[in-house]
Amino acid sequence: MKYKPFKLERIEDPDGRRTDPRKARVYEEIRQQAIADAERSFDNVRDELRRLVRSARGQIRE
Numbered sequence: 001m002k003y004k005p006f007k008l009e010r011i012e013d014p015d016g017r018r019t020d021p022r023k024a025r026v027y028e029e030i031r032q033q034a035i036a037d038a039e040r041s042f043d044n045v046r047d048e049l050r051r052l053v054r055s056a057r058g059q060i061r062e
Contacts, residue, residue: 008030011023 008027009023011020011027012018
């Protein structure tokens with residue numbers, strides 16, 4: 001998985017009263033992508049662990 005790190009900045013002005021809607025939308029997209037990537041990674045590791053357990057028990061069925 002290749003990706004370029006993205007440095008998050010404040011989405012509020014220095015007073016904390018207003019939020020930049022464009023930044024908020026972009027950051028939400030980044031957050032959703034990160035969650036999807038983490039879920040895929042978890043699924044891949046879980047499936048690999050299941051195969052490892054099956055092979056250790058002699059139950060190789062793929």
